Amino acid sequence: MAVPGVTIQDAPQYAYRGAMLDVARHFFSVQDVKRYIDLITSYKVNKLHLHLTDDQGWRIEIKSWPKLTEIGGTSAVGGDQGGFYTQAQFRDIVAYAKVHHITVIPEIDMPGHTNAALASYPELNCDGEARSLYTGTRVGFSTLCVDKELTYKFLDDVIREVASLTDGDYIHLGGDESHVTSKEDYNLFLTKAQAIVKKYGKNVMGWEDIQSAGISDETIVQHWTNPEIATLGAKQGASVVLSPAPTTYLDMKYTKGTKIGLTWAGVTPIDSAYIWNPQTLLKNVPTSQIIGIESPLWSETAVDIDAIEYLAFPRLIGHAELGWTQEQNRSWKSYLIRLKNHQKRLKIRKVNYYPSPLLE
Numbered sequence: 001m002a003v004p005g006v007t008i009q010d011a012p013q014y015a016y017r018g019a020m021l022d023v024a025r026h027f028f029s030v031q032d033v034k035r036y037i038d039l040i041t042s043y044k045v046n047k048l049h050l051h052l053t054d055d056q057g058w059r060i061e062i063k064s065w066p067k068l069t070e071i072g073g074t075s076a077v078g079g080d081q082g083g084f085y086t087q088a089q090f091r092d093i094v095a096y097a098k099v100h101h102i103t104v105i106p107e108i109d110m111p112g113h114t115n116a117a118l119a120s121y122p123e124l125n126c127d128g129e130a131r132s133l134y135t136g137t138r139v140g141f142s143t144l145c146v147d148k149e150l151t152y153k154f155l156d157d158v159i160r161e162v163a164s165l166t167d168g169d170y171i172h173l174g175g176d177e178s179h180v181t182s183k184e185d186y187n188l189f190l191t192k193a194q195a196i197v198k199k200y201g202k203n204v205m206g207w208e209d210i211q212s213a214g215i216s217d218e219t220i221v222q223h224w225t226n227p228e229i230a231t232l233g234a235k236q237g238a239s240v241v242l243s244p245a246p247t248t249y250l251d252m253k254y255t256k257g258t259k260i261g262l263t264w265a266g267v268t269p270i271d272s273a274y275i276w277n278p279q280t281l282l283k284n285v286p287t288s289q290i291i292g293i294e295s296p297l298w299s300e301t302a303v304d305i306d307a308i309e310y311l312a313f314p315r316l317i318g319h320a321e322l323g324w325t326q327e328q329n330r331s332w333k334s335y336l337i338r339l340k341n342h343q344k345r346l347k348i349r350k351v352n353y354y355p356s357p358l359l360e
């Protein structure tokens, strides 16, 4: 039977449709990252935010500071296998993402979440003492030394090298949970760090916390836990990417009984991940400043690609629809029918997805 030719007119609601993979708490090989790219591109996700550095690991080779990976790259949560990407391997990931219509956004988290760097170079610490490698899951206990000139030479070298590795416009500076950096030091530090990113021709992205340092209309603030803070960032003209932890954090358990994952933002069954509206989440931010959504997957409890797939799928598929489809064309009822049918495809691709009872 001949099917008549058709013309399809379609366009995404948001330009920024992202997924974040935390390769610092646990390290994931180039092959694992490419597998994740193969899967997320099927849902028209077009940004891959790689969380490359944290307390438990430094995952990107910096030629001018080799110990960051020689030492900082060896640890991981629970004493699991560490690792890192050579610059050649990172370029390979960026190129692979590009042919899948995905831009890589590298995150170098600072001034907090920096224990791996502080364990690699004693001189980065205010007291000149190298920290021990950390394999636990606490947050907020580390800070680069704001008062030392060397810190800004370090930043200049790191940001210069990372900027040369990515063809995207943004470098993500993190800025979250700097609980042992005074507000004044934090703001001073991030003002300098932002200037370095601009010096190397990139724009700044950061978690919403960075708004206190003063940001520009070229900045992207990523909302994760405090709507008021994110709104303060938008008030400075910044664009907003939405990653509300209760509905988009893929490391939240599906139910209390889920073996892996965390619960600090609650548990997120597949309907909760879908049933929210990015257009109205931040009451006092004009929709024109909401440029998209991103699904972060933190890897404290995810040790391999199977765990990544289990936590990400099917919830990320719902996020992808929120990123693409206008609200008036979306409904949980319709989405659930399509998702049930889509399981065939997930099985063919051997995706280790969570078989929610809602899919029965």
Ligand code: IFG
Residues within 6 Å of the ligand: 139, 176, 177, 207, 224, 249, 251, 262, 298
């Ligand atoms: N918050 C921390 C992450 C990670 C996360 C786990 C942000 C921006 C809790 N910061 O989310 O490093 O530990 O769900």
